[in-house]
Amino acid sequence: MNEQATGLKKLMAQNRGQNSKFITIASGKGGVGKTNFAVNFAYVLANQFDKRVLLIDADIGMANVHLFLNADPKKNIKNLFFGERVEDVIQKSYGFDVLLGFSGIDELEELDEVSIQSIIFDLERISSGYDYVLIDTGAGVDEKVISFLRASHKAYIITTPEPTALMDAYALIRSIYNLYGYESFKVVVNMCKNKEEGSVTFNKLKMTVKKFLGIDIELLGYLPYTNNLRVSVKNKELITMKYPRDGYSQNIRKIGRAETQQSAKRDDKFWHRLFEFMGKS
Template sequence: MNEQVKDLLKLMETDSSQYNTKFFTISSGKGGVGKTSFAVNYAYLLANTFKKKVLLIDADVGMANIHVIMGLKVKNDIRKILKETKIENLITRKDNIDILPGFSGIEEIGELEDYALTRLIQKLSKISNRYDYILIDTSAGIDNRVISFIRASGRSYIITNSEPTSMTDAYALIKSIRKLYGYTRFKIVVNMVSSHKEGIETYERLKDSAKKFLGMELKLAGILPKTNNMTKAIKNKEIFCKIYPSEKFCIELKNIISRETGESVPADSGKAFWGRVLRFLSRGK
């Protein structure tokens, strides 16, 4: 860990500001199960129906696509992150959601990526307390960044479908993070189901395995139906629940958020959260 990061961590971890922000990570074992669709619509409903201040972060480095789903023209790249002094200039606002689009250009720039990420985390830690909720859409599978976000979050949604590969990969992700770090604040979302029964059976299978092999109670956040209009909304660069608010997907998602906002989920100070992320990412560097 270099001296600059050490000093930064000292500042972040001694922060005593109010703990008022909830950090939710959205992840999955397998790709293409609906993480970004869940994250974008969750952010939209939180901001517009529940009137919360929301920052949506695209942390799917390399395959960032929130900006595509939301029809945004901007895309951050590493050069912009390194050059830009104000975090506000990297954040875009649409439909009452503040959005930090994912950044690209990694292959070209190589190790500067770590430096850019540290700079970005430092900037984010200064503004996080402005938000009620910060949602982090990650890439699929287990890499250091995904682990760092999940470990630091008060809530980690794991999205799965009912297909066996998607369930096996979801279980593998939960198992690794539970075994290596003792983290248990997961909630399962079963997406793209054809029936409620299919959703319950998927959840029950995961729950039983987690209980039997990991000794943990895996909770259900909710079950979301498959809907034909989802792709239509994306093609039109619109948020699904904005155009189709009465679709079952949106009603169910509202129920999930309503339960979640009514529950006491651990809140954090921005500096403490980002300090934990940075400490994990800088191990051994």
């Protein structure tokens, strides 16, 4: 690890245990259930735990949160570049707020420093009004995903029991730990046959991470494979709303309960950090 990484490692260590309200949802492999988790977790935090929630679609490659929420993809963050206020591009859906369009973040390059600072200021201001800001990302170890993870102090890593998904989850953890000393990982094992498969899968990952990186990761919960989720996706409905008694919905509520037991700390510098990590300010 180089000197810069060691310094960052110290900084991250200080932030460990900090219950950040910014949560980045990531995975190594694609299609493991991040977006479904993100929209349903947002729904549960907002409606069962009375939290003010902002869900951000930061999937650069294939943004699709709007499809799950019947939101208008034309109302998105790019409009901020043309002087619109962030309040005017945030949409309401099922009791929480949604901000789309981070796939356009590269267009920021064309903006001057004053405009970028004003966007950052606007995003910091609006974020202070939420208890949680959830960030759904695309698959893989993309530079922008890494920036969101680093900025948020808390990563939820989604995997499935499939060996390839597990290997990719490990690769993501390894790369961000090795580069930046980041070690605040919480894991959700999705599409499990049963609880046992969930815990076997998590333990494999935990042991590999401990053996090769020397750090501990936490299990957030496991989610069963369920046909009700496929039906909900097809009908553009949320499983937690339509099938609240399904094991998937129940376990998302358990995760919500665990998360909300510690009160999330305010964090006024998230967007500053993010734009800096992305090399935009």
